[in-house]
Amino acid sequence: KQEVTQIPAALSVPEGENLVLNCSFTDSAIYNLQWFRQDPGKGLTSLLLIQSSQREQTSGRLNASLDKSSGRSTLYIAASQPGDSATYLCAARLRVTSNTGKLIFGQGTTLQVKP
Amino acid sequence: NAGVTQTPKFQVLKTGQSMTLQCAQDMNHEYMSWYRQDPGMGLRLIHYSVGAGITDQGEVPNGYNVSRSTTEDFPLRLLSAAPSQTSVYFCASSYKTTITEAFFGQGTRLTVV
Numbered sequence: 001k002q003e004v005t006q007i008p009a010a011l012s013v014p015e016g017e018n019l020v021l022n023c024s025f026t027d028s029a030i031y032n033l034q035w036f037r038q039d040p041g042k043g044l045t046s047l048l049l050i051q052s053s054q055r056e057q058t059s060g061r062l063n064a065s066l067d068k069s070s071g072r073s074t075l076y077i078a079a080s081q082p083g084d085s086a087t088y089l090c091a092a093r094l095r096v097t098s099n100t101g102k103l104i105f106g107q108g109t110t111l112q113v114k115p
Numbered sequence: 116n117a118g119v120t121q122t123p124k125f126q127v128l129k130t131g132q133s134m135t136l137q138c139a140q141d142m143n144h145e146y147m148s149w150y151r152q153d154p155g156m157g158l159r160l161i162h163y164s165v166g167a168g169i170t171d172q173g174e175v176p177n178g179y180n181v182s183r184s185t186t187e188d189f190p191l192r193l194l195s196a197a198p199s200q201t202s203v204y205f206c207a208s209s210y211k212t213t214i215t216e217a218f219f220g221q222g223t224r225l226t227v228v
Contacts, residue, residue, distance in 0.1 A: 031213035043205060044219040051214055089158070093213060101213040102148070102173070107157040 002027040004092050006106035014114050021075040021109045023090035028068045031093040031101045035075050038087045080113045117141045121206050121220035128196040128227045136191040136223050138206030146209045147189040151202040196227045
């Protein structure tokens with residue numbers, strides 16, 4: 001059974017710091033991995049999607065990497081800002097049929113960036 | 116750009132009552148799914164659909180029914196609500212292929228008393 005784990009569960013950093021969020025998965029047979037942001041009481045906003053054939057994706061101050069062989073993905077946030085405070089979720093897409101996958105989520109890392 | 120729309124945003128039910136959570140998307144996505152989010156449990160898949168007329172169970176399907184009569188809509192039905200179904204429910208959609216990203220609605224916060 002695929003399990004997705006995110007460590008740490010919570011993280012507090014001062015503004016301006018570079019930080020890394022970790023995501024690990026037990027089954028390397030994934031189609032892709034997606035990172036989301038969730039603000040309190042809100043829905044999930046997609047941040048980055050990495051296909052299984054890719055090593056990394058970048059969007060602004062965010063960089064996500066994927067290492068299928070070791071079952072790990074990281075989300076790097078450069079020059080963190082208070083507005084980055086949120087819960088970050090990773091989700092691995094598993095094969096259901098030859099052309100369909102389902103998302104398995106980690107429990108998230110809650111980030112607080114202090115001014 | 117409506118994306119994925121869920122209604123209602125909040126709901127309080129009494130034990131044993133029934134209700135339907137609505138989900139609609141305007142992106143012509145074949146794949147739609149329902150998740151529940153509970154503290155300490157993360158998001159867990161309830162049911163999913165790969166197209167109109169096709170549905171299947173996820174990890175925690177008991178107590179929930181779904182149907183998919185159109186591409187746009189994927190309602191989730193609670194036939195007899197129980198306090199264990201108190202949760203935040205999210206609907207998601209994506210293209211059927213395995214390489215595209217999933218889009219989520221804003222959620223429905225359900226309390227069963």
